[in-house]
Amino acid sequence: MSSPRVVVLGGTGSVGRQVCAAFAGHGWDVLAVARSAAPHLAGFPFAALDVTAAEPRRLAALFTEPRADAVVNAAGGWGDTAEEMTYSHIRLVDRLVEALALTPHRPRLVHVGSVHEYGPVPYGTLLREDTAPRPVTPYAKTKLATSRAVLAGAGRGLDAVVLRAANMSGPHPPKESFLAALMLRVERALAAGEVLELSVADARRDFIDVRDVAAAIVRAATAPLDDRVVNLGRGEAVPIGSLVDWLIEASGFPRDRVELLDREVRSKGGDWTRLDIGLARRALSWEPRIGLRESVRAMWQAAGSTAGPAAGSAAESAAGSATARTA
Secondary structure, three states: OOOOEEEEEOOOOHHHHHHHHHHHHOOOEEEEEEOOOOHHHOOOOEEEOOOOOOOHHHHHHHHHOOEOOEEEEOOOOOOOOHHHHHHHHHHHHHHHHHHHHOOOOOOEEEEEEEHHHHOOOOOOOOEOOOOOOOOOOHHHHHHHHHHHHHHHHHHOOOOEEEEEEOEEEOOOOOOOOHHHHHHHHHHHHHHHOOOEEEEEOOOEEOEEEHHHHHHHHHHHOOOOOOOOEEEEOOOOOEEHHHHHHHHHHHHOOOHHHEEEOOOOOOOOOOOEOOEOOHHHHHHHOOOOOOOHHHHHHHHHHHHOOOOOOOOOOOOOOOOOOEEEEEO
């Protein structure tokens, strides 16, 4: 009996690379798809394809030759403008849904959504799958549009599920993320022997390790699902300051060279997120297993000395929650 097969779109990215590893660890044949190859996916079959620009029939061929049992959409880059995000997210999903409609056997589509689709909510709110989304930023609105396109496809017969993931931590975060930007500042201050000045938002967010998200995606690829939106998080609202402390601890940065500034910092994604993950527990038989302190430590250890140039803007996963300056 042949192994099940999954096609991972965005296989070279922060989430995609973990998804590829998770499926392979469960005995799946994996095809990673992205615009260009990356060294960390050298052990997987790879297809170089710009999904956004590809004709749907060409994309559908990846799902049929040979037959794919599941497709994971972990693709979609960050853009500085609404037009860029529309192209890299909404256009991509439109092409994907059209391609799946051309695939006779209809593999399960697992689309990676975002907690930010719900928009800012009052302090103490528990975000359930039936919470009405009210996003206010371009990124959040774009992510919601892609999820709605996937759900519309499910209404027309596609086998599809949206996993709305909390803010992610863990190894190899995207360079646009809050944690990656903060980690780079810590690295530079550590190397230069400088003081690290931090302004930390009084915000609490639900965070989850990217490897726990990947494990849930594997389960979602085959689980019998009546519900088409499932939240993924730890179900905890964690102070942003705790994440900053854990990163400083993991880096070994001297505490006497850290200066906390008394300056208000506002978070673009709201000051509170906490997801109800009861449905994920029931429908996917899944639990988050990696503690956030361990997750932040793994992020630092995986980075080594490979950090790239500073990101132009922090992604909304925690944008504006903390800033660091060396002096």
